[in-house]
Amino acid sequence: MEQILNDLVLSPAWYYTAARGLLVIVVLMSIAAYSVLLERKASAWIQGRVGPNRTSHPVIAWIPFLGTFLMKGGFIQPAADGLKFLFKEDALPGHVRKITYILAPCVALAPALIALVMLPFGELPNGKIITLCPGADVGVLFMFAISSLGVYGIALAGWSANSKYPFLGAVRGSAQLISYELAMGLSVLTVFLATATPQENNALSLVSMVKAQTGIWNVFVHPIAALIFLICIFAEANRHPFDMPESETDLVGGFHTEYGAFKFGLFFVAEYSHMVIGSSLFILMFLGGWHILPWVPTIGTGVVASLLGLAAFFIKLAAFLFFFVWVRWTVPRFRYDQVMRIGWRVLLPIAVANLIVYFLWYAFKG
Numbered sequence: 001m002e003q004i005l006n007d008l009v010l011s012p013a014w015y016y017t018a019a020r021g022l023l024v025i026v027v028l029m030s031i032a033a034y035s036v037l038l039e040r041k042a043s044a045w046i047q048g049r050v051g052p053n054r055t056s057h058p059v060i061a062w063i064p065f066l067g068t069f070l071m072k073g074g075f076i077q078p079a080a081d082g083l084k085f086l087f088k089e090d091a092l093p094g095h096v097r098k099i100t101y102i103l104a105p106c107v108a109l110a111p112a113l114i115a116l117v118m119l120p121f122g123e124l125p126n127g128k129i130i131t132l133c134p135g136a137d138v139g140v141l142f143m144f145a146i147s148s149l150g151v152y153g154i155a156l157a158g159w160s161a162n163s164k165y166p167f168l169g170a171v172r173g174s175a176q177l178i179s180y181e182l183a184m185g186l187s188v189l190t191v192f193l194a195t196a197t198p199q200e201n202n203a204l205s206l207v208s209m210v211k212a213q214t215g216i217w218n219v220f221v222h223p224i225a226a227l228i229f230l231i232c233i234f235a236e237a238n239r240h241p242f243d244m245p246e247s248e249t250d251l252v253g254g255f256h257t258e259y260g261a262f263k264f265g266l267f268f269v270a271e272y273s274h275m276v277i278g279s280s281l282f283i284l285m286f287l288g289g290w291h292i293l294p295w296v297p298t299i300g301t302g303v304v305a306s307l308l309g310l311a312a313f314f315i316k317l318a319a320f321l322f323f324f325v326w327v328r329w330t331v332p333r334f335r336y337d338q339v340m341r342i343g344w345r346v347l348l349p350i351a352v353a354n355l356i357v358y359f360l361w362y363a364f365k366g
Contacts, residue, residue, distance in 0.1 A: 027132065028116050032272040033078030035321055040077070042325040052077040085265030093161075093258055100160035105259070105266035108153025112273035115146045119280050120207055122290040122310035125302045129207055130310065139204030140188060140285065144181070147236070147277055150270060151177045154238075154245050157267070158255040169254030172336060173245035176235055179343030180242075184232035186351035187225040190358040191218055191285050206281075210289030217294045219286040224354045226286045228347055233278035235343070238271060240328040244336055279320035287316055 037052065044051030092098065122130040151173055158170020192204060195212045209218075219226045235242040246254035256267050283289060290309035291297035298305045334342070 023132065025113070028113060028273055029082070029269060030078075031276055032269040033082060035272040035275060036081065036268070037075070037078050038318075038321055039325045039328070042322055043329050046326070046329045082265070085262050085268075088261040090261040090263065095162045096258060097160040097162060100156045101258070102263070104153050104156035104160060105263045105270075106153075107156055108150050108270040109266050109273070111146050111149040112270050112277065115143055115277045116273060118143065118146075119277065120210070120284065120289070121313050122306055124306050130306075140206055140209070140281065141204055143206070143277070143281060144185065147274060148177065148181065150274060153267070153270065154255045157259065158245075161255070161258040163258060165251045165253075166255050166257045169245040169247065169251050169257075172247075172251075173238065173255060176238075176242065176244050176339060176343070179340060180232045180235035180347070183228055183343065183347035183351040184236070186348070186355050187228040187232070188285060189355050190222045190225045193358060193362050194218060194221060206284045206289075209285050210291065213288045213291060213294075214297045215295065217286060217288045217291070220294065222286070222358070224350065225358075226282075228351050228354070229282060229286070231342075231347060233282060234324075234327065235339070237274045237278050237324075239275065239324055241331045241334045242339055243333060244339055247333065249333070275321060275324055276317070279317055279324070283313065283316045283320065289313060 041051045092101070117133045118131065120129045120131050124130060154173040155170045158166040158168070158173075161167065191209060195204075195209050212218075234240075238245050243254075246256070248254070251257070256264055259267060288294065288297070290313040292299055292308060292312045299308050
């Protein structure tokens with residue numbers, strides 16, 4: 001056993017794996033943290049008020065060229081929020097089911113970590129795909145399956161809280177997930193039909209979907225499917241106007257009412273991580289992925305083309321996250337019965353009809 005431990009510690013592969021895992025956590029936490037800052041800044045701009053603009057430290061002021069920008073821009077606010085969640089007193093209520101109460105935030109965050117690792121962000125000059133997990137070329141169904149597991153964290157949190165409001169929020173979240181995943185799955189079937197060709201065997205691959213949009217993006221070919229998928233992303237991420245599991249106006253705080261400190265911070269990061277994952281999936285399937293323009297997929301060659309493609313992907317991602325924030329501070333929250341009606345009586349029939357129309361079109365076209 002001692003020899004095995006020594007070999008494990010001295011193995012370069014172990015350090016490489018540990019470094020890659022640390023990179024995943026740092027990237028995920030950074031994206032989620034600065035998505036929160038984006039939301040606070042954008043909401044302040046929409047409401048005509050001042051957002052975070054003074055969070056800093058005296059040492060930062062001495063950074064050449066950047067000190068004043070970082071201080072007055074409030075760009076250290078995410079670090080302050082993270083440290084606040086980490087060092088606050090983490091109370092454990094006496095009436096909760098303790099094991100599942102502690103486990104729920106981890107269950108909510110783990111699927112987001114796994115899904116983010118598998119997302120492709122760009123393409124290298126040698127044809128390899130840029131991901132946080134080298135060599136991964138997963139299908140969209142895998143991403144759906146993994147990201148859907150996040151609702152188990154909501155369900156466990158609501159049940160373990162031993163309180164009616166968190167439990168109602170958990171039930172709402174589970175029902176909402178089932179309702180909108182049906183329409184979401186049907187909407188992307190049209191993209192599968194467009195990607196499936198005699199030359200392309202893996203039509204479910206996210207990379208194949210991006211390559212199939214070299215000439216024109218799917219958002220122009222499948223606008224109805226794109227709109228359905230867009231609405232379902234909001235519902236899957238529990239964002240306004242579909243934030244039924246939280247809904248502070250009638251459920252106090254929803255499924256996380258009994259949570260605070262670091263555990264609440266994990267739920268917070270998980271929500272914004274699901275926003276990033278949903279936005280990335282929409283970009284990959286409907287907005288050309290790392291292609292720069294609909295009819296101009298790349299500019300330049302070699303490393304320049306790869307860097308511009310990577311920049312194009314993250315610019316689209318930032319714009320999509322801003323759209324999430326914009327909708328939250330513009331559209332009022334739906335009632336629960338309206339959410340269910342939209343999912344079952346509006347989106348699902350439209351998704352079925354859209355699939356039938358495109359299926360017949362592809363059948364007769366071929």
